[in-house]
Amino acid sequence: MSDLQTRQDLIPGLPEELAMECLIRVPFQFHSSVKSVCRTWRTLVSDKSFNKERQRFSKAESLLCLVQPLTSPPSPMIDAGEKKKEEEEEEGESHQQQQPRVTGTPLYGLSVYNATLDTWHRIVIPEQIPLFCECVAIQDAGKVLLLGGWDPETLQPVKDVFVLDFFAGVWKRGKPMSAARSFFACASVGSTKVYVAGGHDDQKNALRTAEVYDVERDEWLMLPPMEEGRDECHGFSTGKDFGFCVLSGYGTETQGQFRSDAEVYDPVMNSWSVIENVWPFQDLSPRGRTAGGESAGEIRGCKLWCFIDSERQSEPRWEVEDGSMKWKVVMETVRLPVTTMTSVFAGSLSGQAVAMIGGGGEESGTMMTTADKNGGKGKWSHVNTPPGFSSLPFSYSSIYV
Template identity: 60%
Template sequence: MTCARLSTIMEMSKKRAGDISKDFQNCHDLIPGLPSELAIECLVRVPYQFQSAMKSVCRSWRSLISDSSFIIERRRCGKAELLLCLVQPLSPPNPASKTVGETLVMDEKGEKKLEDESPRVFGTPRFGLSVYNAAMSTWNRVAFPEQQIPLFCECVALQDAGKILLIGGWDPETLQPVKDVYVLEFAGEGSGRRWRRGSPMTESRSFFACASVGSTKVYVAGGHDDQKNALRSAEVYDVEKDEWSTIAPMTEERDECQGFFMETDLGFCVISGYATESQGRFRSDAESYDLATNSWAKIENIWPFQDTSPRGRIAGDMRGSSRLWCFTDQLPSETKDDSRKCKLDVETIQLPVTGSSVFAGSLGGEVVVMVGGKRESEGEGVMMKMKTEKKIGKWSGHIQIPYGFSTLPFSQSSIYV
């Protein structure tokens, strides 16, 4: 390598490393003999699966990898790995299948916990948190410190904080809605990919709308309580303060609704759902929450399928856009009025398969759709990907899902590590 080329790399590395915490800018012992800028360039390129072991090398490595800016630097140089986290029912054991992979996770006391590799299912299904690493094409199940995660809990990511949250759902034993919040640490000071309990919601709820807003907050709204009553109430969680605060209630009760955060003037959006007295008849409208005024506004004629829940059917890349995509094997019951300008655009995309159950979600700049059906009962599933840049395009690839991970998820989120 020429001296000029090395000098250029050094200058670029120094500029990029400037965003890493100041504690490491003058650290000369990250890799002996290398300037800190080049040492950081080397360390951010190590695959995520080895980072836990790297923390045991020395204090400076542990401090660097535990710093929240480390993931930001990995993203900047294109080495961050994208994880798709899925809350899904656990498949019953298959004697002919290989052992399901598993990620070892420590609880908040630092004790190692392992999840049963071969869950037994009797009547009520058990739920687990599965992780697909898009960069490595691997599947793993994250061990949980409790016996099992709450059924039908919401999974939401806070990228800048390096956290995955599991919120609400049903108690696995009583089948009643809960207020519980579990936080999985993927990054940050002292992180060991550990679970901790967050402060509980002010109200027990399940099948509610949920979305992260900004770097530290999660908004929830609607769902139903322990008496199966649809809810209008809404609240917000500040993960840094570990506090919940109530916000203005929605104008309508909305059970089995779907939530999104749109980085436009729409803010937190809650789509469809149904009232207590009209269970199973899904509303066609939505509501958007204005964070500045603490008020809700209705958006008419968004969801055209009266007999179908929007949950698991809608996905999209909301970065600076107000477009969402609905994936279905049926046509809308009503024709959308193109003459009416709508702040929120939900475009219907017909799947290339019919008669199958589906779940759609977002994975970086792509939409992923998991397809169930006959293949699922045989222990296999298919996940299709579609680009969302500019205009929705053709399916870009099919991913075979191994046995143990092929059941359709209830909720999902993705995070860079």
């Protein structure tokens, strides 16, 4: 049977084009049900081209994926464990879910806010994910990765890599990183790769090491080490130039004193360069306070948002370059609707600023977003946040499906 004949049979009596237009309009939360109708629909909906069609017709949904402590039993709308279970049974493998042995250790889960439909759900995962793992999305591959963090039983850094294929609805373990690390910088670069650098080891030593993961090949490649060890650093893509920027962090002997500089990895030269005076807040971590990763114009680099409390003093914008004037970082401040006494985790989603509020007060336990796409300079508005999803996340990523 030809491909055309297969497509014409998607919905009996309808031409291929109309059948496709009907299916791409099905909300993402029902895709698992669509896949169960028949093998043809499962193959179609699981393919990357189906997501491209949804984007072409402006039917793709914007999802914000949050790694956050679980405050209530999961209420899943996507079961990524069922197909994983079937695959394990076919291969004669079995993975039993282990319970944490450390009293009082919080469990972490992957929550998803659908900004298009204004809904929340939690992804079902066949095993416990590490505490403080990093979350990064690769849009073209339709995948979200959870990397590193702490083992929930031993509270030691791990090398673990979990890969969720949003199109197929399947979880799997990827090849582990070469080094166990947590609180490190990471970012997706290009259509298939994720860079990681820095963080700390099991002795709380700040790491200089860096590596890159190819999600399609399931392979890691070591990179040259950074010039400085950087714990609690934050990572960004430099956009079309495929570079990787590692912002701030602190050294082993200066814990809690955040560096003002950044390092940028150049994939062409296979080397790092330092950009001075990027981060002006020695007492403030860039994690949960910076977002972006856009191109900074003709000069290669990235444009970032710097989220600051309403009472903190800061320049509205600053630009810095490395010594060769090859890489540039442009920072624009976004005023959060909170005081310095309130805990917050901020980021971006579909060009809008997003902030999760904690630390008490009437705004605590809610998520807010700006009403426009102008770097959070518009009016902030509340997002309906159910109690089970109101804890501050550790990391996040966003993806269109």
